[in-house]
Amino acid sequence: MSSSHARTETLHPSPARRLGSWLRNPWGRPRFLWAVAIAYMAWSLLPVAIAVLFSFNSTRSLTSWQGFSTQWYVGNVSSVWDDPVLLDALTQSLKLAALTVLIAVPLGVTFALALDRWRGRGSGTANFVMLFSFITPEIAIGVALFLFFVQVAEGIGPGFTAQLMGLSMFMMAYPVIVVRARLLSIGKEYEEAAMDLGASPLESLRRVLLPLLAPAIFASAVIVFAASIDNFVISQQLSVGADTQTVPILIYSSARRGPLPSLNALASLTLFASTLLIAIAALAYRRRTRAQRAVEHGVRPLQVPLGS
Amino acid sequence: MTERAEAGATGAWFPRWFWPSFAAPASLWLLLLFLIPFYVILAIAFGDIDPIFLTPTPVYSPLRWDVTAFRDLVSSIFTSGSIYQNAFTHTLLFVSVASLLCLVIGYPVAYFLARHAGRWKTLFLVLFLAPFWISYMMRMLAWINLLQPSGYVNRILESLGVIEAPVAWLNGKPLTVILGLTYGYVPYMILPLFATLDRIPSSMLEASRDLGAGGVPTFRRVTLPMSRQGILAGLVIVALPMFGDYFTTTLLAGTRNTAMIGNLIQTSIQSSLVQTGASLVLILLALLIVPMLYYLRATERAEELFAA
Numbered sequence: 119m120s121s122s123h124a125r126t127e128t129l130h131p132s133p134a135r136r137l138g139s140w141l142r143n144p145w146g147r148p149r150f151l152w153a154v155a156i157a158y159m160a161w162s163l164l165p166v167a168i169a170v171l172f173s174f175n176s177t178r179s180l181t182s183w184q185g186f187s188t189q190w191y192v193g194n195v196s197s198v199w200d201d202p203v204l205l206d207a208l209t210q211s212l213k214l215a216a217l218t219v220l221i222a223v224p225l226g227v228t229f230a231l232a233l234d235r236w237r238g239r240g241s242g243t244a245n246f247v248m249l250f251s252f253i254t255p256e257i258a259i260g261v262a263l264f265l266f267f268v269q270v271a272e273g274i275g276p277g278f279t280a281q282l283m284g285l286s287m288f289m290m291a292y293p294v295i296v297v298r299a300r301l302l303s304i305g306k307e308y309e310e311a312a313m314d315l316g317a318s319p320l321e322s323l324r325r326v327l328l329p330l331l332a333p334a335i336f337a338s339a340v341i342v343f344a345a346s347i348d349n350f351v352i353s354q355q356l357s358v359g360a361d362t363q364t365v366p367i368l369i370y371s372s373a374r375r376g377p378l379p380s381l382n383a384l385a386s387l388t389l390f391a392s393t394l395l396i397a398i399a400a401l402a403y404r405r406r407t408r409a410q411r412a413v414e415h416g417v418r419p420l421q422v423p424l425g426s
Numbered sequence: 427m428t429e430r431a432e433a434g435a436t437g438a439w440f441p442r443w444f445w446p447s448f449a450a451p452a453s454l455w456l457l458l459l460f461l462i463p464f465y466v467i468l469a470i471a472f473g474d475i476d477p478i479f480l481t482p483t484p485v486y487s488p489l490r491w492d493v494t495a496f497r498d499l500v501s502s503i504f505t506s507g508s509i510y511q512n513a514f515t516h517t518l519l520f521v522s523v524a525s526l527l528c529l530v531i532g533y534p535v536a537y538f539l540a541r542h543a544g545r546w547k548t549l550f551l552v553l554f555l556a557p558f559w560i561s562y563m564m565r566m567l568a569w570i571n572l573l574q575p576s577g578y579v580n581r582i583l584e585s586l587g588v589i590e591a592p593v594a595w596l597n598g599k600p601l602t603v604i605l606g607l608t609y610g611y612v613p614y615m616i617l618p619l620f621a622t623l624d625r626i627p628s629s630m631l632e633a634s635r636d637l638g639a640g641g642v643p644t645f646r647r648v649t650l651p652m653s654r655q656g657i658l659a660g661l662v663i664v665a666l667p668m669f670g671d672y673f674t675t676t677l678l679a680g681t682r683n684t685a686m687i688g689n690l691i692q693t694s695i696q697s698s699l700v701q702t703g704a705s706l707v708l709i710l711l712a713l714l715i716v717p718m719l720y721y722l723r724a725t726e727r728a729e730e731l732f733a734a
Contacts (some may be wrong), residue, residue: 151538159553162613166560168578169568177534181576225452225614232449240446244453246722251460253718257688261695262463264706269484287459290452290733311532317597317636319444342655350673369563373677374596383572385564392559 170389171336173382180379190383198383203360204368208384211364212391214281215346221286221339223339226293227331231323233294234301250289259288260355267356280356292345293338333406338353340399344392430677471496471704482700499705509682520600520675521668524607528664529681531608536619536656537649540626557613566677569606570596575676598681604716606678607668612669615660622656623649655724662721667721669714 161304176187191200199205208349233245251259263284267276274280308330312322328335352367357367372381451648469484472491478484485491503510539679543550557565572578573595580592591659626649634644672688687710 119679122437134530140579150535151542155538155543155550158531159550162557162609163553165568165572166565169571171566172571180571181574181578185452219458225455228448231453232445232447232452236445236449241449244449244456247456248452248462249722249725250718251456253666253721255667255688255710255714257670257672257691258467258711259460259463261703261707262467263459264695265466265470265700266459266463269470269680270462287455292456294452319441344559348559348563350561350563351670366561366563369561369567370677373563374680375566381566385567385588389560389564392561398558 166389170386171380173379173386175379178376178378180382190379191387196378197380198387201380203363204380204384206360207363207365207368208387210278210362211347211366211388214278214285214364215284215343217282218285218289218346219339219342220343221282222289222387223293224334225286226290226338227297227335229290230294230297230301233328234298248294250292251288256288256351257355259284260352263352264355276356276358278362281353281362284288284352284356285349288349288352289342289346293335296341297331297334300331304330315360333403336406337403340395342394347388347392429462450534463656467704470701471708475570475701475703481698482704495701496705496708499702500709503709509685512683513685513687513690516600517669517682517688520604520686521665524604524611524668525615525661525665527604527608528612529661531658532612532615533657536623539616539620541628554613554616562610565610566606566674569609571678573602578594596678596680598679598684600679600684601625602678603675603684606674608672610671610674611664611668618654618659618663619653620726622659626652640684658722659724662717666714666717666721669710 171183173190174186174188175183176185176189190197193384194200197204198208229244233241263280264276266275267280271280274283304327308326309322312326313319317325318364347364348366349372353362353364354367354370356365363371365384369381369385465486466484468488468491470482472488472493472495473485474483474492475481475495499510502508503514505511539547539550539554550704574580575592575594579595582591584592593660630648630652631644633640634648639647670688672686672692675684675686675689687706690711691703693708694700694706
């Protein structure tokens with residue numbers, strides 16, 4: 119009965135019918151939904167693709183395509199490579215993101231371990247504060263940090279150190295969430311086995327648990343790096359002058375002032391950097407967890423990844 | 427007795443202080459860079475102002491807090507026609523329309539992803555997730571390029587005969603701001619919706635159809651109620667950061683009559699009306715505390731379900 123129904127519909131397709139047909143028959147060919155999904159994807163990605171394309175424009179126009187050139191990356195006096203303002207913003211962004219990873223990831227990983235294993239009264243509070251910091255609108259955090267560094271921590275003051283401290287606090291939630299999820303799926307058996315075999319708590323942590331957590335730690339490091347390199351609000355609230363200007367701050371301040379394609383080139387470079395990192399991380403994560411799943415299912419019981 | 431049993435469950439070999447000590451560095455970081463800065467905001471909002479230099483003097487003892495300035499600010503928000511009230515009504519309008527648009531766009535896309543993407547699911551997921559690691563500023567820059575008077579949007583609309591002359595999209599148009607916010611935050615809506623829709627077992631839908639419900643009643647009485655959690659979570663996730671947004675409207679409209687609460691905070695802090703800025707942050711948080719707590723409760727419950 120339903121098949122004859124579907125047939126009459128394909129014979130007389132009308133937009134209203136199609137909208138109705140995916141509601142009536144969720145197992146039929148959902149042309150309407152495919153159209154929506156593809157339209158959404160075009161809307162979401164085409165503007166960015168066009169912006170990347172125009173970073174390769176051969177003239178200074180951002181609205182009409184004149185041919186391919188890499189002069190806005192290197193060569194032209196106002197290219198990313200040759201304009202010190204752009205190059206400084208890029209190095210500043212990379213520096214801030216890398217150092218944020220170095221602080222936020224260890225803090226987050228130890229915090230995740232503590233939350234997973236320590237069931238005291240304080241752990242709930244600490245977790246709540248951490249999650250609360252993560253969903254507070256960034257402008258509130260940015261202003262609070264700015265006033266803190268102006269009024270209380272005057273010795274440090276707004277600037278690169280303040281940016282680094284603020285961002286590493288805000289980004290800590292990523293490793294906590296990713297590592298906790300992984301800890302839940304690992305369980306405690308490996309550590310207990312290690313300690314049955316005579317390992318001390320610290321040894322079992324270092325030689326058993328950390329290697330098992332490595333993919334999750336690596337993945338969260340990449341997420342923190344990508345999120346920090348794109349961070350705008352906190353970095354802007356704590357920035358003073360050109361020395362602490364990151365790529366998003368520079369885009370924000372010059373996007374409406376008749377920018378050159380070199381601004382697109384700068385934005386594209388950070389996009390390439392995060393895409394490359396995410397791709398590497400995804401591949402590495404899949405390989406590591408696949409190998410571990412094989413171990414967990416007893417395929418290669420002798421190769422438990424100890425300190426690899 | 428029970429304490430010892432608990433200790434056994436969490437690994438009896440660890441000394442009692444072992445895991446809590448892991449939480450110490452991150453907790454210290456949260457205390458120093460989240461809790462204390464927010465206390466500074468309170469101390470400034472309810473503090474004194476130097477009568478000569480008009481600089482704020484934080485008052486750290488709650489017993490000596492003075493709420494007059496705060497009360498004046500609140501009453502000026504309720505004064506019709508004040509810049510404060512304008513910003514609040516704009517923010518409410520922009521955020522509610524943009525959040526609903528996010529839902530209207532995000533729901534079919536998430537539904538498609540969960541039910542119909544089939545073997546393309548991974549590819550689609552990667553593409554739908556792409557906006558997460560493309561910098562927000564770059565996505566806005568892309569639209570600034572497209573919405574220039576000579577940009578592609580005007581050229582396409584003109585060639586289709588929709589408009590006669592180029593439209594100045596970037597000069598104080600609320601529509602541009604709303605669409606910009608929607609574009610910026612819709613990926614955050616799709617993710618929780620996808621997670622909920624993906625979890626609805628198709629046997630539920632089959633059962634509903636076996637019991638004689640057609641497609642539309644099945645959607646209305648099974649799919650929609652079962653995805654209510656995801657809808658609410660999605661709305662909260664997109665609305666929270668939108669309420670604190672000040673950069674989207676600055677970049678896409680840049681006029682006084684499209685200013686949002688975030689712009690008020692930003693300009694107050696910059697023009698040394700620091701006390702007003704701090705008070706506005708408190709008012710913003712007071713507005714958002716209910717959805718924030720709701721969201722934390724919801725994720726906590728989801729975590730419990732996941733752990734069970």
